[in-house]
Amino acid sequence: MNNPSLIVELFVKYLQDQCSVDEVKQLLKYFEIEENEEILRSLIRAELDFTHQGEITNSKEDAALLKVKSALIIEIKQGLEQHRFKRSAVISKWLKICAVWLVLAGSGLLIDHFYADIKSYLHPVKLMTIVTRPGERKLLTLSDGTKIWLSPSSSLEYPDQLKGNLREVKLEGEAFFEVAKDKKHPFVIHSGRMDTRVVGTSFNIQSYKAQISATVTVVTGIVKVSAFNAAHVKQKDVMLRPNQRSEFEQKDGSLTSMDYPNATQMLKRKNGILNYDGAPVQEVVADFSRYYNLPVSIESKSKGCLCYGEFDTNRPLNIVLEQLAAAINAKVIFQKGEYILKGGCEE
Structure with a gap:
């Protein structure tokens, strides 16, 4: 197999309209080698996975690969420098066709680490911030389906894509969370010196800077709350179940848990x-x-x-x-x- 990193770099350059004719020829040469087809599948899926999903057959997958190679050949014949617009139209057309075909559910043909690296390169994560003014509430739905009701005078920092081992956001103020279940990717909320970690559950966090204490109140599921000192060294963990609440004292850093029979009132509070x-x-x-x-x-x-x-x-x-x-x-x-x-x- 050729150097995978060089193939990835060249393909990304190609998608960004930065390849010379010689580089396009080299890319085509790479993909004429049978063992490199797995990398091609990963590269194309990384570019297309944002907009299309579906199941494919082996015959359709093979046809998709042939069409991408054909697009490279067409570009070589036309000449990249003189026909950038035509190249973009040709490859765009074939990439859209391939999108329906190149999601291999459970297939071992895709190389997972290539996919993750390429996807991050092509579509880097952007941090977004949503803010509510006093008297204002907002509802936000994240890319994984998690819903967050942001209370007045609050802010939430979140990634536009939830990637990696953890789904992480940062909260200042108050919000009610309905977290989409995903055991492989726990959801973590950082709020001051308190972290709240869940898999899929619903709960309320109140963590305003001016308040003496910060609270986490659980409606459904299991929640792990961690307290940190000023140097961000973990001091204590508590596990919460439905109808329980934790309190973190801002002054001394203490973290306690207690029963909270009226936790379902948080469903009203978000409204x-x-x-x-x-x-x-x-x-x-x-x-x-x-x-x-x-x-x-x-x-x-x-x-x-x-x-x-x-x-x-x-x-x-x-x-x-x-x-x-x-x-x-x-x-x-x-x-x-x-x-x-x-x-x-x-x-």
Whole structure:
């Protein structure tokens, strides 16, 4: 077999319209050698796998290889420098035809490591970032089918292609995840000094920088949460199952787990319906400020209150605040463009 790396480099150069006539001849010469056909299959599949999938027969596969070779011969005859446009049209036509044929389900003919390397070279991974402003929520579907509901005042960094052994994203803020199941490629969310690792499950992560603690709440499946110190050395792992939650304390780096029977409320939370079962009113007001993009202040008498109830942030803020005020025996005042909670449970 010829040097595979040289064949790969030359084929990539060919796809990028950078081959001379002599180089095209050399490429054709490579593929006249029977044992190099496996590399050709990998090269073509790497270029085409983004847009087409399907099963093929051996006869159709052989025909596809012949057509690609024919395209090289045509280009040699026409002369690359004088006919770049014609070459692009010819090879584009044959590559589209081959796309339907060159996915070999379970076949040993493809060389996996060539495929991965070539695909990465032709289509490098790009990091994307999605951001929500205060009062804004977004739904994102990744290339593997994973769905992510991003809460207000949050950001998610993610690759446009999920490649390699891990599917990794980076979260700041809050999001609800429905991760597509893939045992061979675990899904990892990096959020500050906390990593959340899953295979296929649904859960909520809240990890705002300004918060005292970060939480992971599991609705379905099994989740592994890891805590790291400031030098990013792992300190502790916990395993969570449905109706369980972990809390990571930002100050001391401690990580604990607990039962959380109301985990299914997270399904509502991703749609802006917030439930609280004895949460400090300051936490509730902080959520409201993010969801409505309006400042809400609390008088000292109200700060010690605990909140119980369900609040639909799809409704106007004044209505939701009146509901909160009634729950803690307080009053709502709108003053100088700001809502203020006065009085409360201590009275």
